[in-house]
Amino acid sequence: MITQIFGNNIPRAYNDGLWKLRSSGVRQGSRNGTVFSIPAPVLLTIRYPQERVLFDEKRNANPFFHVMEFCWMMAGSNDAGWVSQFNKRMMEYADDGILRGAYGYRWQHGDQIRNTINLLRKDAGTRQAVISMWDPVYDGPSARTSDRPCNTHIYFRVSPTGMLNMTVCNRSNDFIWGMLGANAVHMTLLHELISFETEIPLGDYMVFSNNVHVYEKHMKELVEKPVLDDRYPLNIMPLLHNGEHYMDLIQDCKDLVEYGVQKSFRIDWMRHVAEPIFRAYIDKGERMSYIKRIKAEDWRVACNEWAIRASSRLS
Numbered sequence: 001m002i003t004q005i006f007g008n009n010i011p012r013a014y015n016d017g018l019w020k021l022r023s024s025g026v027r028q029g030s031r032n033g034t035v036f037s038i039p040a041p042v043l044l045t046i047r048y049p050q051e052r053v054l055f056d057e058k059r060n061a062n063p064f065f066h067v068m069e070f071c072w073m074m075a076g077s078n079d080a081g082w083v084s085q086f087n088k089r090m091m092e093y094a095d096d097g098i099l100r101g102a103y104g105y106r107w108q109h110g111d112q113i114r115n116t117i118n119l120l121r122k123d124a125g126t127r128q129a130v131i132s133m134w135d136p137v138y139d140g141p142s143a144r145t146s147d148r149p150c151n152t153h154i155y156f157r158v159s160p161t162g163m164l165n166m167t168v169c170n171r172s173n174d175f176i177w178g179m180l181g182a183n184a185v186h187m188t189l190l191h192e193l194i195s196f197e198t199e200i201p202l203g204d205y206m207v208f209s210n211n212v213h214v215y216e217k218h219m220k221e222l223v224e225k226p227v228l229d230d231r232y233p234l235n236i237m238p239l240l241h242n243g244e245h246y247m248d249l250i251q252d253c254k255d256l257v258e259y260g261v262q263k264s265f266r267i268d269w270m271r272h273v274a275e276p277i278f279r280a281y282i283d284k285g286e287r288m289s290y291i292k293r294i295k296a297e298d299w300r301v302a303c304n305e306w307a308i309r310a311s312s313r314l315s
Helices: 010-024 063-074 088-093 103-108 112-122 175-198 216-223 246-259 268-282 284-291 297-314
Strands: 003-007 026-028 035-037 042-046 130-132 151-158 164-170 202-209 212-215
Touching: 003 010, 010 042, 010 175, 010 212, 010 216, 035 216, 042 175, 063 103, 063 175, 063 246, 063 268, 063 297, 103 112, 103 175, 112 130, 112 151, 112 175, 151 175, 164 175, 175 202, 175 212, 175 246, 212 216, 246 268, 268 284, 268 297, 284 297
Parallel strands: 003 042, 164 202
Antiparallel strands: 026 035, 035 212, 042 202, 130 151, 151 164
């Protein structure tokens, strides 16, 4: 029987999922240690996917990494070196410095984003709007790699009310670090991009996961007594607006990965969200002044609180 996790936004779904893991998670072994796993497949549904920032103090999600990883994905990169500036653990999954399962690399190669947009523009009722992240040649049992995609496919469907729903299929999801962590950010931003470019209103974000789990070492600290920390409504800056084009966003992201912030960006979200977040993380001495420049209130709050916690740990 499918277990359902629901929330109007990411903070509420995170809280609901922690309660589900607490009440029905079963102890199992895995190649990376003991986990508590929900024994049936899970369907996650988020009603307002643009409310994607997780503020939970115990979880201490790194907003700098989440935004920069999305930019790295949109650049179509699989070079672990750049993204590992913001999360050193990324190198653990790299093969000779390359993350072979990098989602953005697979989105961009084969023009999957462009093809999906064009297909939905041509026929909003299509059942063929699919983005694939699993490659049996590179990800099959005989492949020698440390990085197989956990999220395997993305499907788009226009609802009877005319909203663009997005469903992600997943083979194995760490609830804390993946499903309601980094995945929730970069997948919902992709959802928003496709919605903007096709002019189909943003609908539900859904994830169907065959295995949702949390590692035993995180059970006591994060799962046993979940407390809701939902700051919304906060000001949310749209990824694209006013005639902007997603290809300019892709070029901005490529420039960020290749040149840092030496070039001026074309897209407002890159100028007023991604750039100050990048500068704040790299320049620790001026971190708080750069955080104040982030125009998206939700990301500004999350970055500010994360930076304060990081500073207190060092003091």
